[in-house]
Amino acid sequence: MEDLISIIIPIYNVADFLEDSLESVVNQTYNNLQIILVNDASKDDCDIICEKYQKKDKRICLINHETRKGVAEARNTGLSASKGKYIGFVDPDDFVELDIFEKLYNTIKENSADISVCGYQIFGNKKDDKEGRITAKRFNCQEALDMLIKDSEMPSYLWNKLFKAELFKNCLFDSGCRYEDLRIMHRLFMKANVIVSIDNRLYHYRIRNGSITNLTKLNNSKELIDALDQRCEDLRDTNYYIDSRITELMQIRRILAEIILSHVDKNEFFNKTMLKGKEIYKECYRYLNINQKVKCQLFFLFPTLYAKYLFH
Template identity: 25%
Template sequence: MAVTLSLIVPVYNVAPYLAQCLDSLLAQDLDGVEIIVVDDGATDECPAILASYQEAHPGALTVIRQPNAGLSAARNTGLDKASGQYVAFVDSDDWIEPSYYRRLLELAISQDLDMAHGNAIFHFEGRREDQPIYQDALSTEVMHGREVLRKRLAERTFLHMVWMHLYRREFIEMHGMRFIPGRIHEDVLWTTQAFLLARRVAYDPAQGYFYRQRIRRYSQAASDARFATIIDSSIRNALGLAEMADGLGEDAELAGLIRWQLVDGGLSVFHKLRKIADPEIRRQVHRQCRELGLYSTLWRSATLFSQRRRIARNWLQGLFRR
């Protein structure tokens, strides 16, 4: 049977949630699905769980094991292995309703889409009620990806969630799309680029993907290191978005919306910076902001006085922390 959909599932230390994820994928009411699981050097019970599923469901899962290299590298490994007409990415601590991918795939094939734009549900593990990620009224007509991006950015509803969509694999390969290894929040550049490039996109507002909002606890040292990594990725994402905006030529409106996006994300760097306790790490981050050109990029892209005031204030604070 020809493979119509490749599901790529990176796995790293999610043992309490992995079985629910795999069960939901095996229960999809859809033929022609391949499930590619990339064990990214898990050190918990994940390898044993995967082995048990391979034994119980012969041929249903392709499991690839590699040394830990991060989520982006694991997704790239899955893409290199995929053979489906369309591909989707699944986070291994989430789960999916049986009809979710059938609906998106039927939409993608019937409308000859580069992307089927889906919806999902935030799952808060009982801390509060679950809620749909998108609650607006985006058109379900076929649109150019730029127009979807334009509307979402103008309404401040665009979320960078790579797992919420189906992508034509030929479209991904034609544009050489891969995730940047080592990057945290790698969805930012990927999803923005995908919508900019996709010529045919349609939206299915039905929710069927459950995105788990876990509570994570870290020591102060681990928290500092984690925030430093997130900040590094946020800086580079802002610079990448600036390049995309600069490449939009005469579409000044969309370029301006992307610049708003990069300023919003870039300013979050300073919010995260205040959560770092180690003064040396804070000094390093300020130095990195200067050396990589974050301050100048934010200043050039900002449109509001309040934004420029925040940029100037943080630039001055960085000068005093050299």
């Protein structure tokens, strides 16, 4: 008999997209699923949609939060209710190919792996649309973690992966925090022995930018840096610490350049982040390659000119 896979879907105010997402999950070619819907106190018609699908499909487990707890805690609720040997995640405004879990499961079994990873598409905003191409390969823990930390063909997304459930033992999402996938992924990889990637594009991630303001982007940037700080702290006593700091440095350079280009007033956050970037640059200087050194030096000397003419 096929192993049970638990699919955790945290839900909040996505009624316009939820049915398409659920249709792509309930119609999977891999049938032995536990589909866990965690409605995080949505204020739209998500509860009605969830109840409709629960009545139609006995594999669906519906959990309703009385008050909003956030996506990290919603996923933790899903983990607590999960019964599968394997765990996958789907965001409620995205959709997946109908054979995503069959292919990810078969990849794990054929390679005696702990995590499988697939390609993806990001869509919904022409500026940020992209194909997430993944090379088919079998990695040991060290190889995969190195790529993850360097953000090289192994992004920290939850939704394009299938995990052995045992990896989540004593490893939950940081409640109340954004970028919860970035905060947890290295911890999961460090507990895995084998990670396998396939080049099939099986997950479709939707960008919804209609309500994003400069303030929202600023808050997101603060939380991204906080998540990167946490990852660096987790890795401080490992061989991955310097690479994690270099990745944070490059993200800080990108964030500051985007603030300059958005014409937002340079506030306390900008100044603190600029200072933080310079401190990390000094800390990592001897480990940077020539290209990284030149870009950072130009940016810290001429931030506005760099952002306008050299940033990409």
